[in-house]
Amino acid sequence: MNYWLMKSEPAVYSIDHLKKEKVTYWDGVRNYQARNFMRDKMKKGDKVFFYHSNAEPPGIAGIAEVEKEGYPDPSQFDKKSKYFDPKSKKENPTWILVDIKYVKKFKDLLSLDLLRSVSGLDEMLLLKKGQRLSIQPVSKEEWNVIQKIAE
DNA sequence: GCCAACGTTGGC
DNA sequence: GCCAACGTTGGC
Numbered sequence: 013m014n015y016w017l018m019k020s021e022p023a024v025y026s027i028d029h030l031k032k033e034k035v036t037y038w039d040g041v042r043n044y045q046a047r048n049f050m051r052d053k054m055k056k057g058d059k060v061f062f063y064h065s066n067a068e069p070p071g072i073a074g075i076a077e078v079e080k081e082g083y084p085d086p087s088q089f090d091k092k093s094k095y096f097d098p099k100s101k102k103e104n105p106t107w108i109l110v111d112i113k114y115v116k117k118f119k120d121l122l123s124l125d126l127l128r129s130v131s132g133l134d135e136m137l138l139l140k141k142g143q144r145l146s147i148q149p150v151s152k153e154e155w156n157v158i159q160k161i162a163e
Numbered sequence: 164g165c166c167a168a169c170g171t172t173g174g175c
Numbered sequence: 176g177c178c179a180a181c182g183t184t185g186g187c
Contacts, residue, residue: 019173043171043182066173124174142180144172170183175176 014058015150016049017072017138018112019065027062027073030114035079038109039087040095046147051082051108053149060112061150061158063138064121071123072158080111118162132157 018038020026030036041047058078064070084105087095100106128139137148150158 021173045182070174144181146172165187167186168184170181172181173179175178 014053014055015060015152015155016054016058016078017061017063017148017150018076019063019146021066022064022073023066026064027076027114027117030062030076030112031117033114035111035113037080037085037111039085041085041109041146042095042097042107043146045145047106047108049147049149050110054078054081054110056081059115059155061155065146069121069123069125071121071125071127072118072162073121074117075115076112077115078110079113082108082110085109120162122158122162126161127158130157130161 022028025036038050041050056078060076060078061072062074062076064073085095085107087093088097088100088105088107089102090096095107097106124138127133127136133139133154136150136154137143137145
């Protein structure tokens, strides 16, 4: 079982959207590292922190779970989509996504500020300077520390 | 294969 | 809205 953190701008898609929809497909990722995680590493049942980026305040809003493992992102073939990629071929798709399922919304959002103040998270990717990756691995220890704070 | 120019992310 | 930090592109 692996642990992850996935960023979303709440103005575009928040944890409340996911709560309502129950399941969503994580389209629009156009970064190779993030794609590789979805293609190679994310397994059904893996736990995911749902992170609100570009938000006031930014922070972890709740928990989701991988529902369906990697498959081609349909938006790459959709000419009308802003995620359309003319270089990607149907027989060899460039972009892969996963489906994720709502698990829970935290009573209080764990703000980036708060996370920075917690000991044991010093090595967390999210808190590293210049780290922009929209899908990041989270260690079991980090997961447990954060989970505990949320409760 | 180098690297300058450009585009994007995301906190502030 | 600014801009640092990074990723990508494309000329050479």
